[in-house]
Amino acid sequence: MHGPNSRLLVSHLEKTELAVEHTPHKGIICDMFARIAKTRLQTCRLPQAFRTFATKPTPTLTDFGFIKTTESFFFCDGGYHPIVIGHRLGDRYRVVHKLGFGFYSTTWLARDNQHSKYVAVKVGTADSDGKEVEVLTRLTDPAAGNQGPGKSMILPVLDHYTVSGVNGTHPCLVTVPTRCSLFHAREASRSSLFPLDVARSLAAQLVMAVAYIHNQGYVHGDVHLGNILLRSPSKFNHCSDEELYEEFGAPSPEVIWYSEPNPSFPSHVYPSMWLGKASDELTLPEAKLILSDFAIAFCPSKELRFESYAPLKVRPPEDRFESQKPLSFASDIWSLGCTIWEILGKGQLFDAWLFTEDDATADQIDLLGPLPSEWWEKWDANRQLSVQRESRSWHQRFEDHIQQPRRLKSMEMLDGKERDALFEMIRSMLLFRPEDRASARDVLDSSWMRNWAIPAFEKGMKEGDS
């Protein structure tokens, strides 16, 4: 099931658009979803409801009652709060549209009746701990100093409170609404690419944001394209609800089909509104980044964390090979290196189609060379490396993921000097041993940052001012 069609299906699953009932390949699709679910079991922190489903030995199509929307699966005790457009969230916020959802929350565009402006209200699942509020409050505290532009790339908490409903008590976090994630901006484009200067500027901003949070003593723990959002133009605060619906579309509830009806399930869900822009249409002044989702961020000096919850494609290898040692800032640096690569091109540095931890390790060895000897002994390398694999060098991956897609779309490409500086920087971030990796500060001082990425960011700031 590898290949573009299966990728498309997953993307549809994630975008909640798949009408499986109408396909002639239900059996194959059930099998594929079962595999996706099981792969995800190894790769993400997941609510219990999903775990129960994913461990079913032979799921049938009926078990995929959530197919029309993965989201509907999480309406259960401890899960999402069912929300209807027009309802109030707390006394102050009237829900106007849906902005998005993740495994641990749904996010809504709401009208703040006190200040007559739009806000984003992230409503956590009842089993989420609400710790994100605390982390964001500390990181955006005016007393935390203003070390460079990184701080402005974190959203301040405007308000927080809890709401109670059929599935439990839910933490609510209020921030300004943003545009879309880099992942969704790419998905919405024809080329899946950012213009080169935009990509450089986004990479610079991401490193600044990570350098800032590291400086404040926090590890983000989940750096990937889905958690990097684009700042919204502020103009839409002046729109009425009607004008907003006119421009961005009104909410259109979709009926959910359930295999086993339950009062905690809503009868409808809402597709998310699209405030975003396709990646290839994004201009330099518009490319203003927000690092989001601090739900699993932690402070290594206060809390020991041994397990990484980052997706496998960006997950640092010490999670697997040094599971007795606590994770540190260097775990973010690995994910950051992989994410910068992805921002510049259209492929992932480490391929990630239904890939297992063994595939990830083998792919990392292909690119980076042998594991440290004590790690090697922990891995059944002979079995894994005997599997026929296509070995791809830095240059090949660069050609496949970055240069060739840019060439094919007639978009600006990197020259040899820039490519070498990029390789040098990313290599310093992807060293197997976490203690050998560059720090975020070192990355900011690298030649690629100083000569290509930061100048593009500064150019964007100037163009935005003029």
Ligand SMILES: Nc1ncnc2c1ncn2[C@@H]1O[C@H](COP(=O)(O)OP(=O)(O)OP(=O)(O)O)[C@@H](O)[C@H]1O
């Ligand atoms: N301030 C915001 N403005 C607009 N959309 C937002 C905002 N915050 C979150 N979203 C949307 O909601 C989605 C999910 O948010 P987020 O990743 O923070 O949730 P989560 O439940 O912690 O996710 P995960 O599945 O990574 O655990 C985002 O991808 C984005 O589309």
